[in-house]
Amino acid sequence: MKWNFRERMTEFREGFVSVWQRHPLELLLLLALTVTLIVCYETDREPNGARLVVLGWGAMLLLIVNRLAGQTLWCRIYWVAWAPLVPLFLWPGLSDWIDTEQALITLLILTPLALLACRRAVSNERFVADALVYLRSGLLAMLFAYVGYGLFEAILWSAAYIFRFTDAPWVVHLTADLFYVVQFFAVPTLFLMMLDRWEGARFGSSRVLEVLLNWVVTPAVIIYAAILYLYLVKILFTWSLPEGGVAYLVFGFTMTVLAVKALGQLLEKRIYDWFFDRFSLVSLPVLALFWIGVVRRTNEYGLTEPRVYLVVCGGLMTLCVLLFLSQRTGRYLWVCLAAWVSFAALAYVPFLEPERYLSS
Numbered sequence: 001m002k003w004n005f006r007e008r009m010t011e012f013r014e015g016f017v018s019v020w021q022r023h024p025l026e027l028l029l030l031l032a033l034t035v036t037l038i039v040c041y042e043t044d045r046e047p048n049g050a051r052l053v054v055l056g057w058g059a060m061l062l063l064i065v066n067r068l069a070g071q072t073l074w075c076r077i078y079w080v081a082w083a084p085l086v087p088l089f090l091w092p093g094l095s096d097w098i099d100t101e102q103a104l105i106t107l108l109i110l111t112p113l114a115l116l117a118c119r120r121a122v123s124n125e126r127f128v129a130d131a132l133v134y135l136r137s138g139l140l141a142m143l144f145a146y147v148g149y150g151l152f153e154a155i156l157w158s159a160a161y162i163f164r165f166t167d168a169p170w171v172v173h174l175t176a177d178l179f180y181v182v183q184f185f186a187v188p189t190l191f192l193m194m195l196d197r198w199e200g201a202r203f204g205s206s207r208v209l210e211v212l213l214n215w216v217v218t219p220a221v222i223i224y225a226a227i228l229y230l231y232l233v234k235i236l237f238t239w240s241l242p243e244g245g246v247a248y249l250v251f252g253f254t255m256t257v258l259a260v261k262a263l264g265q266l267l268e269k270r271i272y273d274w275f276f277d278r279f280s281l282v283s284l285p286v287l288a289l290f291w292i293g294v295v296r297r298t299n300e301y302g303l304t305e306p307r308v309y310l311v312v313c314g315g316l317m318t319l320c321v322l323l324f325l326s327q328r329t330g331r332y333l334w335v336c337l338a339a340w341v342s343f344a345a346l347a348y349v350p351f352l353e354p355e356r357y358l359s360s
Contacts, residue, residue, distance in 0.1 A: 015193045015196075015197065016189070016193065018193070018196060019189060019192045019193050019196065022066070022192075022196060023062075023063065023066060023192050025059075025062045025066075025078070025079070025081075025082055026059040026062045026063050026066070026188075026192065027059075027185075027188075027189065027192075029055050029056075029058050029059040029062065029082075030055075030056070030059050030184060030185050030188050030189070031185060032055055033052055033055040033056055033059075033184050033185075034180050034181055034184045034185040036052065036055070037052070037180045037184065038177050038180050038181075041173075041176055041177065041180070042173065042177070048095075049095075049098070050094045050095040050097075050098045051089055051094065053098055053107070054085060054088055054089050054094070055089075056184070057107060057111065058082065058085045059188065060111055060115070061081065061085075061111070062078065062081055062082060063115070063192070064111070064114050064115050064118045065077060065078050065081040066078050067115075067118045067119060068118040068120075101347070101353075102347045102348065105343050105344075105346065105347040106347060109339075109343045110340060110343055110344055110347070113336055113339055113340040113343070114340060115134065116130070116131055116134070116336050117333060117336045117337055117340065120333070121333055122331055122333055124262070124265060124330070124331060124332050125202075125265050127331075127332045127333055127336075128262045128263070128265055128266065128332065129201065129202050129266075132266075133195065133198045133199070133201060134195070136194070136198070137191050137194035137195045137198065138191055140190070140194060141187050141188070141190035141191040141193075141194060142187055144190055145182050145186045145187045145190055146182065146187075148182075148186075149178065149179065149182045149186075152178065153175060153178075156171065156174070156175070157171075206266070209263065209266065209267065210267050210268075210269060213260060213263060213264055213267065214267070214269065214270075214271055214272065217256075217260055218260060218264075218272045218275070221253065221256055221257050221260060222272075222275060224253050225253070225257075225282065225286070228249075228250065228253065228286050228289065229285070229286075231246070231289075232285055232286070232289055235289075242289055242292050242293050242296070243293065243296075245293070245297070246289060246290070246293040247290050247291075247293035247294045247297060247310065247314070248310070250286055250287070250289055250290040250293070251290060251310070251313060251314060251317060253286070254283060254286070254287075254290075254317050254321065255317065257276075257279055257283075258317075258320060260276075261276045261279065262332060264276060279321075279324070280321045280322070280324045280325040280330075281325070283321050284321070287317075287318055287321060290314055290317075290318075291314065291318075294307070294310060294311060294314060308346070309346075312342050312343070312346060315342070316335065316338060316339050316342060319335065319338055320335045323335065
């Protein structure tokens, strides 16, 4: 197929116009963030980091509302969803809140989970495909934007070296300003463009993914499962309690298997369905090992903040395994929503806050 530069530029222009039509408020917030950073840099002023975070986070929230409402009657909410950001932006205690665990959980856990759940994909195949669309769009957006920026910088500094204007202040300023544009506007715009382009896309089987899952990752997790079962037999024969640190090993193993199980739905040739279809049953003794390890670790060293998160993550892991005991209830969307509710409770229900628990 012949690559036509003019056609590609036309597609890019149409995609850019479509993004402005479908995501105007998100892009306006990102544009405000970019312009603020450039103005602060050019005037040698210290930007208010907390308020800049609100602008970037607000764009993500508006994207969630936009995709949640879609083309339904609820789409009007999108045009007023920015309103709660105004008091938050002007809140005097914003800087202090940004430094708390509440903000960290909200920005890094609750927001991505909401973005995953906003499509309301009950089908596991659709949920996994949507998650991969997010991942693919983000990675390609960064790749294209940063490659373009790197090439521009190479040309600029090469010309500056050849024609001896490397000490010119405008070169440094142009480099910094362009970085802000690329980082906070170009990358998100390309991400939204690709997200819209691949909306509803379904991923076919990949030879690389097939080899990686069928011949590398899955055999490794089966061997790991065998090791955990051997350890379980050892405990039964010696009639002793498992080591407390085993809880972390079991958690990492179970989450890895669940991730591989999700990606396995994209493969045409699935040679380990006998293992993944029965994994919930297979993992029940291992889950018992996990909770015994958690209880022992807590009794010996006390309930600390990390162990509170371990208990919550373990509860979500257990819920996921129990849900997948049945094909009717085994849905990644339910696990995603349960995780959102759990971490929201940790962050905003006072008596559940991990900071209340200190090691004894």
